[in-house]
Amino acid sequence: MAKKYGLNPFEIAEYWNQVADEMDTEPFTGFEAAEIEAVEQKYGITFPEYYKKYTMFCGKHNINSIQDQLNPPKDIDTTYEYLEEDIDEYAEELEGLSEQEIQELCEENDIYKLCRLPKEEWHTVTQEYVLVFCENQGVWNAGYLRSDLEKGVPNPPVYISTNDDFITFKKAAEDTESFLVQFLFTAIWCLEPNEIEDKDEAIEILEENGIDTSLVEKKGVNLCLDTDTNILYACYEINDVFMMLIVNEEYDEDEDE
Numbered sequence: 001m002a003k004k005y006g007l008n009p010f011e012i013a014e015y016w017n018q019v020a021d022e023m024d025t026e027p028f029t030g031f032e033a034a035e036i037e038a039v040e041q042k043y044g045i046t047f048p049e050y051y052k053k054y055t056m057f058c059g060k061h062n063i064n065s066i067q068d069q070l071n072p073p074k075d076i077d078t079t080y081e082y083l084e085e086d087i088d089e090y091a092e093e094l095e096g097l098s099e100q101e102i103q104e105l106c107e108e109n110d111i112y113k114l115c116r117l118p119k120e121e122w123h124t125v126t127q128e129y130v131l132v133f134c135e136n137q138g139v140w141n142a143g144y145l146r147s148d149l150e151k152g153v154p155n156p157p158v159y160i161s162t163n164d165d166f167i168t169f170k171k172a173a174e175d176t177e178s179f180l181v182q183f184l185f186t187a188i189w190c191l192e193p194n195e196i197e198d199k200d201e202a203i204e205i206l207e208e209n210g211i212d213t214s215l216v217e218k219k220g221v222n223l224c225l226d227t228d229t230n231i232l233y234a235c236y237e238i239n240d241v242f243m244m245l246i247v248n249e250e251y252d253e254d255e256d257e
Helices: 009-019 033-043 049-058 079-094 099-108 111-115 119-124 146-151 176-189 199-208
Strands: 003-005 129-134 141-145 158-161 169-173 194-196 220-226 231-238 241-247
Touching (some): 009 176, 033 049, 033 146, 049 176, 079 099, 079 111, 099 111, 129 146, 141 146, 158 176, 169 176, 176 220, 176 241, 194 199, 199 231, 199 241
Antiparallel strands (some): 129 141, 141 158, 158 169, 194 241, 220 231
């Protein structure tokens, strides 16, 4: 049987559109190059070519918003812009407090540190990020270091917020393609797949179907499409959390009973 490993975001999107419910499928439509260029001109940056290619190919497709979201170009902002909206409110809280009380607040929340610094020195507390992805309820935001985009780094890492704020970020993926594969995993979940949480069971299923069991051992998101059956096996392991999704599998109703 033919197996296709390591599907890229374009292939994942095409597969999703093929097997999704008819009400969810739609033609692939993306944003215009001019819309992306307007953001680049606004901030003096250059987005990675892979990001631009994907956004123009299927950025408007609902696969990018059915769970988490790819931000439309017009909604792209930087973390510093969000922080500027709230900084005055936090600064007011410091008025009339003793230095010790201020220091205690600064230890609790870095935004109080920003209140005491000119914007030119904010980088000593947090870098500025250009946000192009977000969780559907705003729990996290993700994007690029603005300095990477200003330098025109061709394939920069993607960073994600870790403390439900616009200050604390960590590297989420080495490049755009890797992040999009993780991002689209949540869309795959919306296809109502069979979910396997036990590694031993997952390995047994993969062996039975002639699929390389290293999918279970690798970190991150790893995919294999059985092109004969059109079943997709998606393994996920991040921070010691494991899950395997089996999409488009034909269920035996007698066994379920």
